[in-house]
Amino acid sequence: MAKITGAVNSADDFTIDIEICPIAILLVSSAGKILRTNRRLDRLFGYEAKELHGQSVEVLVPPQVRPYHSDLRNAFFEVPTSRQMGTGRDLHGVGKDGSMIPVEVGLDPVQVDNDIMVIVTVLDIRERKKNEAMILRAVNAAASAMIQVDESGAIELVNNKACQLFGYEHDEMIGSPIEILVPNRFRRKHVVYRDSYNKDRYARNMGEGRDLFGLRKDGTEFPIEIGLTPVDEMEGKSTMATIIDVTDRKARENDIAQKALQLERLNEELRQFAYSASHDLKAPLASIAGLMHICETDLELGDVEELKANVYKAKSLAERLAARIEVVLSLAKSELVSSDWEEIDVQERFETIWNAVKDDRVHIDTDFQHEGPVHSVPVRFDLILENLLSNAVKYYDPSQTTRVIRIKTWTAEDHFCLSVADNGIGIPAEFHDCVFKLFQRFSDNDKTGSGIGLALAKKYTTQLGGEIKFESTQGNTVFTVALPQNHRHAD
Numbered sequence: 001m002a003k004i005t006g007a008v009n010s011a012d013d014f015t016i017d018i019e020i021c022p023i024a025i026l027l028v029s030s031a032g033k034i035l036r037t038n039r040r041l042d043r044l045f046g047y048e049a050k051e052l053h054g055q056s057v058e059v060l061v062p063p064q065v066r067p068y069h070s071d072l073r074n075a076f077f078e079v080p081t082s083r084q085m086g087t088g089r090d091l092h093g094v095g096k097d098g099s100m101i102p103v104e105v106g107l108d109p110v111q112v113d114n115d116i117m118v119i120v121t122v123l124d125i126r127e128r129k130k131n132e133a134m135i136l137r138a139v140n141a142a143a144s145a146m147i148q149v150d151e152s153g154a155i156e157l158v159n160n161k162a163c164q165l166f167g168y169e170h171d172e173m174i175g176s177p178i179e180i181l182v183p184n185r186f187r188r189k190h191v192v193y194r195d196s197y198n199k200d201r202y203a204r205n206m207g208e209g210r211d212l213f214g215l216r217k218d219g220t221e222f223p224i225e226i227g228l229t230p231v232d233e234m235e236g237k238s239t240m241a242t243i244i245d246v247t248d249r250k251a252r253e254n255d256i257a258q259k260a261l262q263l264e265r266l267n268e269e270l271r272q273f274a275y276s277a278s279h280d281l282k283a284p285l286a287s288i289a290g291l292m293h294i295c296e297t298d299l300e301l302g303d304v305e306e307l308k309a310n311v312y313k314a315k316s317l318a319e320r321l322a323a324r325i326e327v328v329l330s331l332a333k334s335e336l337v338s339s340d341w342e343e344i345d346v347q348e349r350f351e352t353i354w355n356a357v358k359d360d361r362v363h364i365d366t367d368f369q370h371e372g373p374v375h376s377v378p379v380r381f382d383l384i385l386e387n388l389l390s391n392a393v394k395y396y397d398p399s400q401t402t403r404v405i406r407i408k409t410w411t412a413e414d415h416f417c418l419s420v421a422d423n424g425i426g427i428p429a430e431f432h433d434c435v436f437k438l439f440q441r442f443s444d445n446d447k448t449g450s451g452i453g454l455a456l457a458k459k460y461t462t463q464l465g466g467e468i469k470f471e472s473t474q475g476n477t478v479f480t481v482a483l484p485q486n487h488r489h490a491d
Contacts, residue, residue: 080109
């Protein structure tokens with residue numbers, strides 16, 4: 001604190017000094033009375049020369065602050081030190097006409113003989129606030145979230161989009177560390193990254209090669225992309241971060257990836273179909289062509305009975321080929337089946353399906369032990385169960401006096417489990433690796449079959465996010481399906 005004695009014995013001795021000062025100044029006593037003002041201060045607040053002398057300094061303070069301003073003033077004079085007033089807050093003075101004037105205020109205590117006074121410097125920041133408002137309007141008009149951070153990591157500026165994106169009010173973010181927007185598991189690393197950037201500052205994308213996530217006020221995380229631009233100001237260095245929420249884009253990318261997997265699976269199925277067509281379909285087509293040639297001869301000879309027989313054979317072959325093609329189409333269409341999950345009644349659905357595929361010579365044994373409601377996509381669930389039951393009925397063992405199919409259900413953690421066991425002919429060990437492939441049949445009995453049923457069961461189980469497996473020995477085959485109940489399925 002400056003101490004002035006000798007030649008300066010009163011406030012009058014400051015008149016010349018404050019008049020030549022290029023900043024608005026007033027001299028205030030410890031009692032809060034305005035002792036002196038210079039013309040720049042009078043002009044700033046709209047007063048005539050000396051009009052403020054003798055008035056309380058509270059006349060220049062906003063009305064809402066006046067009730068407690070005297071307490072703040074008394075606290076200052078108890079420990080008088082030079083400082084900027086209202087650091088971190090917007091300050092306003094009140095003009096004679098009641099207008100609010102944005103200002104910055106500096107306090108410097110002085111001692112004149114035994115009396116302590118304070119020199120108050122007032123800086124008019126209306127032009128600066130106007131420019132800041134223009135900049136803020138421009139920043140708020142941006143489609144992306146924008147956050148300016150100082151070298152210590154404190155948030156200096158945010159636009160409306162940033163507040164909306166992270167769920168904070170403007171005042172909640174200003175002054176807070178930028179790490180409040182970073183998921184907890186990344187915060188320690190983020191401080192290191194920030195310090196590293198401050199040592200080598202240039203415009204760039206943050207976290208290239210890494211997935212970045214933001215943290216909202218409510219604790220939810222979301223994927224983001226961040227661009228960093230260094231900003232050099234008189235007050236110091238800072239960084240402007242432009243933040244883009246890429247949730248929708250990531251979802252589209254994931255959808256594209258899922259579609260790519262579906263196409264890959266479909267291509268594999270088409271390759272298998274092409275192989276089947278070149279091997280399994282070529283011979284029947286050649287047979288049909290041969291039969292048609294014979295039919296021409298029969299027609300020329302007038303052998304109507306032989307002609308009818310050969311036409312019937314050709315028709316049967318053509319129908320078998322058409323059915324073969326249809327099953328391939330039904331496999332491809334399986335991608336388009338509804339994927340809406342619903343609560344299903346397993347026992348009721350089983351009874352409906354069993355009534356459609358049952359053979360009166362087969363005994364069915366059920367043991368439903370699953371807990372709680374079961375959720376699935378009804379169409380996909382039904383086709384899995386139908387194909388497993390149909391296979392168990394179809395491939396019976398003629399040597400068995402009693403043909404039995406056993407159905408069992410149970411709950412394992414968050415999965416619904418189902419097994420279908422039979423005492424049929426079984427699957428030879430050499431075919432175990434291709435059980436779920438297209439057009440695979442492992443028996444030479446006369447039962448009709450497309451070789452697509454287990455492929456469909458596998459496909460629908462996978463689409464439900466589940467797993468299907470089997471065990472087979474002579475006279476005993478068990479297929480087991482586990483379907484998740486947390487709805488994290490794969491469409």
